[in-house]
Amino acid sequence: MRISGPNGAWDRVVDDLNTYGAALLYALLRDWRPDQAGAPRLRALLGRDWARYLELTNPEVRARYAASRVLLKYAAAAVLKVPAHAIELCYGPTGRPYLRGYDAVDISLSHTDELLLIGVTTRGVIGVDAERADRLMYQRGLGKHVCTPHEARMLEELPPEDRNDKLIRIWTLKEAYSKAIGQGMQFRFTDFGFAGASGRATLFRPDGEEGTGAEWEFRTYTIGGEYVVSAAVGDRGFGGTEDTAADTMLDPGLVDALTEALGADDPYADDSGDDW
Numbered sequence: 001m002r003i004s005g006p007n008g009a010w011d012r013v014v015d016d017l018n019t020y021g022a023a024l025l026y027a028l029l030r031d032w033r034p035d036q037a038g039a040p041r042l043r044a045l046l047g048r049d050w051a052r053y054l055e056l057t058n059p060e061v062r063a064r065y066a067a068s069r070v071l072l073k074y075a076a077a078a079v080l081k082v083p084a085h086a087i088e089l090c091y092g093p094t095g096r097p098y099l100r101g102y103d104a105v106d107i108s109l110s111h112t113d114e115l116l117l118i119g120v121t122t123r124g125v126i127g128v129d130a131e132r133a134d135r136l137m138y139q140r141g142l143g144k145h146v147c148t149p150h151e152a153r154m155l156e157e158l159p160p161e162d163r164n165d166k167l168i169r170i171w172t173l174k175e176a177y178s179k180a181i182g183q184g185m186q187f188r189f190t191d192f193g194f195a196g197a198s199g200r201a202t203l204f205r206p207d208g209e210e211g212t213g214a215e216w217e218f219r220t221y222t223i224g225g226e227y228v229v230s231a232a233v234g235d236r237g238f239g240g241t242e243d244t245a246a247d248t249m250l251d252p253g254l255v256d257a258l259t260e261a262l263g264a265d266d267p268y269a270d271d272s273g274d275d276w
Contacts (some may be wrong), residue, residue: 004027117129
């Protein structure tokens with residue numbers, strides 16, 4: 001689903017989580033520009049990411065960095081039913097983001113060009129990745145560094161005009177799965193492969209044998225004909241978390257103290273619309 005601003009359809013995100021255990025949402029950078037807000041509000045929203053934001057010198061990179069982190073915080077805030085500025089993002093050794101103090105909700109982030117992509121799940125782990133649909137990959141010889149022997153043969157059997165599109169799909173699936181298991185680029189892409197059609201995919205070992213069971217689900221989508229996005233969702237087998245409100249997981253006295261300290265509302269919020 002597309003989220004076009006801070007007052008987007010966050011109820012749909014919660015509905016998807018309740019129905020499917022996972023939700024995918026995206027935004028376009030031109031519709032999501034928290035960097036146009038005043039510095040105090042942006043600093044409150046970015047939290048610990050504020051220092052990194054100030055280090056970035058390229059205006060486009062700064063805008064994308066701010067937008068992606070704030071979008072992720074708004075998505076988490078909708079699920080946890082807390083103000084966006086109260087969400088604290090942390091990062092693992094590979095740079096994978098997670099929500100401090102609330103591991104029942106897993107998150108993933110990807111962005112490319114104008115697209116911002118967010119994945120959220122309450123069933124286990126999730127990874128997402130996005131690439132431009134017109135990115136040239138196959139002609140650059142990237143396939144031999146990305147594909148298993150089985151995938152390489154599959155690509156060679158395709159008509160030449162279809163090979164690049166297929167390789168982009170394979171690449172985003174591998175990126176999404178690597179993010180979901182917390183490995184990033186440390187997991188060699190030639191050690192696992194994907195096959196499938198109509199948006200669904202299955203993970204295979206290098207020899208072409210199936211590598212995962214029903215606990216994993218892999219999907220690929222195209223957005224506006226411009227971007228290819230993939231998601232990998234792993235179910236831990238404990239079922240989804242039906243009530244994701246943060247205050248139901250904490251002692252009421254602690255909630256009252258935190259609310260008083262942080263304020264019940266975003267002190268820099270502007271409810272007049274989606275204009276930062």
